[in-house]
Amino acid sequence: MAVTATLVKELRDRTSLGMMECKRALAETDGDIDLAIENLRKASGLKAAKKADRTAAEGVVAAKVADDGSYAVVLEVNSETDFVARDEGFLGFVGAVLNKAFDAKAKNVEAILSDDLEKTRSELVQKIGENIGIRRVDLAQADSGVVGAYVHSNNRIAVLVQLSGGTVELAKDVAMHIAAVNPQVVNPSDMSEDLVNKEKDIIKAQPDMEGKPEAIVEKMMVGRINKFLKENSLVEQAFVKDPEVTVGNLVKQAGAEIVRFVRFEVGEGIEKKEEDFAAEVAAQVAASKSS
Incomplete structure (x- = not known):
C-alpha cells in the first residue's frame, strides 16, 4: 500500500x-x-x-528578512506553556528552525522537515517535558518590490508585508499596523463571499431590522456591509501612526502597492483544552478512597 x-x-x-x-x-x-x-x-x-497528546497552544513567532528585502520567512513554534516559550533551549530551537526555513525559502513546514530537525525536537520534548511543535511556516518573496517584517516585542505576533515598489521601512510600518489592527484582507474586493454572506446574516438578525420594509432593510444592509468591508480591509484602515491617512493612501503616496501580507499570532485557531484542576483533584481523592 x-x-x-x-x-x-x-x-x-x-x-x-x-x-x-x-x-x-x-x-x-x-x-x-x-x-x-x-x-x-x-x-x-x-x-x-x-x-504530544497535550495541546501546545503557547510558544513564539519569529521572522527573518533578507538584507536586500527580496524575501522573508515567518514561522510559529508551539509549546504547552508560556514558561517554556521563554526557555533558552526552546528559543535556540526556534532560531535553528528559522535559519533553516530562511535558507530554504520555505513556504511550509514540510519544506524544512528532516531527520536531524525531528531528532532535535524530540530530544527537547523529553528534556523540557512539554510537547513542542513547528506549527506553520510562510514565505513572502518580492519580484519587483520589497518585503518587510514586524515582530511584536512579546514574540506573539509577527507580520510579513510584500510591496510592489516602496521600501523595506515602509513595508515594516505597514506590518506594524497589521499587527496592531489585524485586518482580514488587503482590499475590500478580496473579502470572500462566504464572509460577506455571514455578515449579512448577522446584520439581518439584528433587532433594528425587524419589521422594516424590504427596501429599507436592503439600504441599511448595503451601508453596514460597506462599513464592515472598510473596517476589515487594510487599504481602507486609518494608519496607526497617522490616523489622518489611510494605509492605502500612505503606500500610494510612496509609489507602492500592497501585494499581500501574512500575519501569525501564537495559538490562533488552536482549541485549548480547559483543565478543571479542582475536579481533577477531587477525582483523584475519590479514586484513592475506593482503592
Whole structure:
C-alpha cells in the first residue's frame, strides 16, 4: 500500500509525532496505520508521543528578512506553556528552525522537515517535558518590490508585508499596523463571499431590522456591509501612526502597492483544552478512597 500524504496526516493527528517519523513508520508497515502506531508505541519515541497528546497552544513567532528585502520567512513554534516559550533551549530551537526555513525559502513546514530537525525536537520534548511543535511556516518573496517584517516585542505576533515598489521601512510600518489592527484582507474586493454572506446574516438578525420594509432593510444592509468591508480591509484602515491617512493612501503616496501580507499570532485557531484542576483533584481523592 502506498504511503500517501493523507495517511501521514492521519498518523500525525493520532499520535502528534513529527511528519518524518510518521512517514518512516508507515513506510516500514507498508501503509498499515494501526501497525505503525503499535510500532511507534514500542519505539523510543513513545515518551515524546505521550507528551504530544497535550495541546501546545503557547510558544513564539519569529521572522527573518533578507538584507536586500527580496524575501522573508515567518514561522510559529508551539509549546504547552508560556514558561517554556521563554526557555533558552526552546528559543535556540526556534532560531535553528528559522535559519533553516530562511535558507530554504520555505513556504511550509514540510519544506524544512528532516531527520536531524525531528531528532532535535524530540530530544527537547523529553528534556523540557512539554510537547513542542513547528506549527506553520510562510514565505513572502518580492519580484519587483520589497518585503518587510514586524515582530511584536512579546514574540506573539509577527507580520510579513510584500510591496510592489516602496521600501523595506515602509513595508515594516505597514506590518506594524497589521499587527496592531489585524485586518482580514488587503482590499475590500478580496473579502470572500462566504464572509460577506455571514455578515449579512448577522446584520439581518439584528433587532433594528425587524419589521422594516424590504427596501429599507436592503439600504441599511448595503451601508453596514460597506462599513464592515472598510473596517476589515487594510487599504481602507486609518494608519496607526497617522490616523489622518489611510494605509492605502500612505503606500500610494510612496509609489507602492500592497501585494499581500501574512500575519501569525501564537495559538490562533488552536482549541485549548480547559483543565478543571479542582475536579481533577477531587477525582483523584475519590479514586484513592475506593482503592
